[in-house]
Amino acid sequence: MTRKVRVRFAPSPTGPLHIGGVRTALFNFLFARKHGGDFLLRIEDTDQTRFVRNAENYIVESLAWCGLTVDEGIGAKTEGNYGPYRQSDRKEMYQEYAYRLVESGNAYYAFDTAEELAALRAQGEETKQPFVYNYLSRKKLQNSLTLSAEEVARKLEANEAFVIRFKMPENFDVELHDLIRGEVHYNTNELDDKVLYKSDGMPTYHLANVVDDYLMKISHVIRGEEWLSSMPLHVLLYKSFAWENEMPEFAHLPLILKPQGQGKLSKRDGDKFGFPVFPLNWVGDNGETANGYREWGFLPEAFVNMLALLGWNPGTEQEIFTMDELIQAFSLERVGKSGAKFDLEKTKWFNQQWLHQTPSARLAEFLLPLVEAHNCTATLAQCERICDLVKERAVLIPDLWTVSEYFFKVPERYDAKIVQKRWSAEVPALLERVIQIIETAQNFTSAALEEDVKQFIQSNNVNMGQIFNCLRLALVGSGTGAHLFDIVEVIGKQETVSRIRRAIERIPNN
C-alpha cells in the first residue's frame, strides 16, 4: 500500500523550541520533501497549565528562519482541509472519540482524585512497591469497572470530576515496528491505564495525537525517542478505534544529549552551557531571556546543516549540504540509533564553511547594519567588496565587522609588538617614499600598486617584510587583515596617505 506522505511536526507551546525540536521538524520536513509529501504544523496545546503565550509565534518564526516551509496547518500559506490545527480548537472532537472508546469497552471512567492517587504513589514510594494504575490496581479503585452502572450514572449526573482511562489489555505482547529501531516489544502488563481524557475536558497527548494523526491522514510519525515507550499505547489506540489500516508508520529519532553531564537536552537548559539551545532569541512573559543561534550570528543554512548531521549521515564524506542536497540525500534508514552530544565547535565550523561559500552580496546585508551600528558609513557595494576580502576570516556573522573594522575607521592604536619588531628609525623615511609612489600611481589598483611598491623595494634593496608590515601597521593598526594592497585600493589614495602620515606622527621611533 502506498499512500501520500503526510508528516507533521507537533510541538506543544510551552516555551521556545530547542534544537532537538528543530531537528525533529527538520527530519520531518526533509522526509516530506524527499517523497513529495506534505509537512504539517500542528500545535498541541492540551495542557492549559503549561501554555506559554508567545511560544506558538516563536515556533512558526523558528521554522521560517530555518527554511522549513509549512505546507499545511499553523503558519502555512493556506491552512488546509484538515483543520483546525490547534488542539485547543479541536476540544469537542476528542470528547466524542473518548466516549467511543468507553462504549466499545476499551476505556473507562475513573473518579479517583488527583490527591488520592498522589497519596497512593507516596505510599508506594515507602513500601518500594510503586503504584501503577493498571490491570491489577484498577480493580480496587473508583471507576466504572468497579462501581455499579447506577453509581457511575449518578456520579456523572452529579457532575463529579472524572477522567477517561485506557483499559490496557492484560498480558498481551505488542509487537511494534519502528523505521529506525526495527522491532520493539512490550508486554501490556508493564503498561498502565493512561488517562486519555482529563477532568478539565481536554484530551491528553495520547488521545489527541492519535485522533489527529488519523483525521489528518498522517502517514509517518517521526518524533523523538522520548515517545518510544508510549508507542504501544498509541498502536493499541489505533486498534481500539479499528484504524489499523490507516495507522501511520513510526520513526523514533535519537535524542540530543547535554554536552556535559547527563540527560537529554532540555529547553530549561537555556544558556547554562555557554551556547544557545534555541534557534532564536527568546523573551518569555516573565521577562526571562535566552540566546538564539540567529542572534549569535549563525547562518540558517549552517544551523540546519549542523542539525541534519546530528543523528543522520549521508554515508558519503560530504559534510556541507544545502537544503536541496539534504532533501536529495535524506533517508530514515541512515538515521542513527544512539543519542548525540551537541558540539559547539563543530557548529561553528559549519558556520565558517557557510560564510566562505555564501555570496558576498548576501553577507553585505549583514555587514552594513553592523557598520552603521558602529557609527560608520558605507554603501552596500562597498560592504560587498569588503566581505569578499575578509569573509574567510569570520566564523560568526558579527566577526564580519571585527575583521573588517579597519576599512571603516582609522586605527586608534598600533600593536606594540609589531611596532617593537618592525618600526625602526629608517621606517618613516621609507614610508614617505611609499606615499610618493601611492600618490603618483598611474593605476590605482591592488595589483599595480603592489607591483610599484615591490619595484621600489627591489631597486633600493630594502627589507620587504619591514616595509609591508609597517605599512600594514599604519593602515590597520595591527599585524592582521586582508591583503595589504587590497586594503589600499579599497580605502583609497587619500585615506591611505593620511593613515601613513598619522602613523609616522604617532609612532615614536625605536
Next chain:
RNA sequence: GGCUCGUUCGUCUAUCGGUUAGGACUUCAGAUUUUCAUUCUGGCAAGAGGGGUUCGACUCCCCUACGGGCUACCA
C-alpha cells in the same frame, strides 16, 4: 526500582563477517602567505568487558557494565 532503547577516536560518525577500522571537529607539527586568516600536507586518537557462533567478528547471539528514555489528569 520496573520496562525499554542504545554503546566505534575527547566529540559527530563510516563500516551492513574478511579493511593497515575511514572521514570530520578539536589538537599538535609542517608547507604556502608581507601579517592574520584561509588553503594544503602530516601526526596523536576508537570497536565497554566477558562468553559464545564462525575458517574468520566492530559487525550475529547471550551475560555483565555503562549511558539514554519512559514510569503525571506534561508533552
